[in-house]
Amino acid sequence: MIRSAVVVVCLFAAVYSCKDKYEAPVSSPKTGYLVVEGVINAGTGPTIIMLGRSVPLPERTQVKETGALVQVEGSNSSVVTLTEVSNGVYRHAQLTLANGVKYRLKIKTMTGNEYVSEFQDVKITPVIDSVSWTRDAKGVDIFIHAQDAQNKTRYYKWEFEETWQYHSRFSTFLRYKVTPIPNRPPLVELVVNDNGTTIDTIYKCWQGATSTEIEIGSTAKLSQDRVYLPIQHIEQASLKLSVLYSIYVNQTALSKRGYEFFERMKKNSESVGSVFDPQPSEIRGNIVCTNDPSEIVIGFVEVSSTVNKRVFIDNRNLPGWGYRQSCVEPITILNNPDSVLASYFQGQLPVGIVSTKPNGSIDYYAAAEGICVDCTLRGSNKKPPFWP
Incomplete structure (x- = not known):
């Protein structure tokens, strides 16, 4: 530059x-x-x-x-x-x-x-x-x-x-699946990442x-x-x-x-x-x-x-280095369409399951502000070619 x-x-x-x-x-x-x-x-x-x-x-x-x-x-x-x-x-x-x-x-x-x-x-x-x-x-x-x-x-x-x-404050294996709907708010669904693995593309940046x-x-x-x-x-x-x-x-x-x-x-x-x-x-x-x-x-x-x-x-x-991203602790959200949509529009992202129903589906989950979950909001998830 x-x-x-x-x-x-x-x-x-x-x-x-x-x-x-x-x-x-x-x-x-x-x-x-x-x-x-x-x-x-x-x-x-x-x-x-x-x-x-x-x-x-x-x-x-x-x-x-x-x-x-x-x-x-x-x-x-x-x-x-x-x-x-x-x-x-x-x-x-x-x-x-x-x-x-x-x-x-x-x-x-x-x-x-x-x-x-x-x-x-x-x-x-x-x-x-x-x-x-x-x-x-x-x-x-x-x-x-x-x-x-x-x-x-x-x-x-x-x-x-x-x-x-650097890493996000919170890792997650959950994500919001967003489906656009003409002339209406999108359909936002809570889904589990493939095989339940951590989503590294928003955790490591x-x-x-x-x-x-x-x-x-x-x-x-x-x-x-x-x-x-x-x-x-x-x-x-x-x-x-x-x-x-x-x-x-x-x-x-x-x-x-x-x-x-x-x-x-x-x-x-x-x-x-x-x-x-x-x-x-x-x-x-x-x-x-x-x-x-x-x-x-x-x-x-x-x-x-x-x-x-x-x-x-x-x-x-560097033992005791002490870096900690300033983030509000995750809040608990009911897994229903209205609550999930509201969380999405508030810029939150899911971070974990709080409880499940008898059939194994997610009942309540935890969500945090997006910048504390998605590292790409502050940088790039593209690994430099010289990085070990």
């Missing part, structure tokens, strides 16, 4: 708690500034460039730059064109970059404006040694470990994707999130090019670690200028919190508009390999 909102906060931030209106230090064009995010990936894996437009506060809608021509150019006159795979997202499955050649990004928008980043040497990112975690009373902290034995990298940037499995903060690190002032830094904190009793959690970390080597750019962004986004804090400064990266070099463009495109590592954290290794 385009995370231009982070950049926009840095440029236009006027935190809603402030009493005084914040006026941006530069006037924004009606179309907003072009926001460029991504890395020309010199390693294994796709190159993904995301284009958007900045928007002034209090607007929050992301504006994506569609229909652009996005290319990677080499100093040897080589050109590779990226494909727009979704609005504002441009991708190439695998670049093959030559040794000794410098590369840059070239963008031509539908309005005819052309933008280029600076030609850069290829940077090789060292591997991630490990991703570890520790736990205390406040929750779980996740750390990145990496090092460059040649002491050449010095500047790093990390992004991550989180995925977690997954959610996910991507990093939103700027995670960077530098070893420039250290004798060894070795990093050990926290990149994520998960609060005690969070849903994320209620069953099984995964974090997929991407690491990219930065140039010194690239690091300084993201450092300014990070400082601005974190410091603007009241009228007494420093206001956001104008942020320029390494991208210019060839039609109008004075135009502000937000972003810094590196030419660097990207490395990654995935780890899992199992709830069974």
Whole structure:
């Protein structure tokens, strides 16, 4: 996704708690500034460039730059064109970059404006040694470990994707069978799932999130090019670690200028919190508009390999984690057409049998609010391909 909102906060931030209106230090064009995010990936894996437009506060809608021509150019006159795979997202499955050649990004928008980043040497990112975690009373902290034995990298940037499995508060082997009736309320019947088994499709689900903060690190002032830094904190009793959690970390080597750019962004986004804090400064990266070099463009495109590592954290290794979905206890309902229909329209779902009649049919059953029974109301029941 385009995370231009982070950049926009840095440029236009006027935190809603402030009493005084914040006026941006530069006037924004009606179309907003072009926001460029991504890395020309010199390693294994796709190159993904995301284009958007900045928007002034209090607007929050992301504006994506569609229909652009996005290319990677080499100093040897080589050109590779990226494909727009979704609005504002441009991708190439695998670049093959030559040794000794410098590369840059070239963008031509539908309005005819052309933008280029600076030609850069290829940077090789060292591997991630490990991703570890520790736990205390406040929750779980996740750390990145990496090092460059040649002491050449010095500047790093990390992004991550989180995925977690969770379960509904109540499992069930009952369901409502709904039959539409023209011009009348539907017929809703209580039925037992095949073989009386738990309905896993509404009990086991997954959610996910991507990093939103700027995670960077530098070893420039250290004798060894070795990093050990926290990149994520998960609060005690969070849903994320209620069953099984995964974090997929991407690491990219930065140039010194690239690091300084993201450092300014990070400082601005974190410091603007009241009228007494420093206001956001104008942020320029390494991208210019060839039609109008004075135009502000937000972003810094590196030419660097990207490395990654995935780890899992199992709830069974977190005794006393304490997550519990807040749900009202199930209520007892008479199994007749009117009561079942009323329960259905109230958004409830059946969770168990309370009693049966002499002939074995269900007399009374228990039902709870749907969100506590059907996990798909909060996420997806599609198991990720990398999930164990």
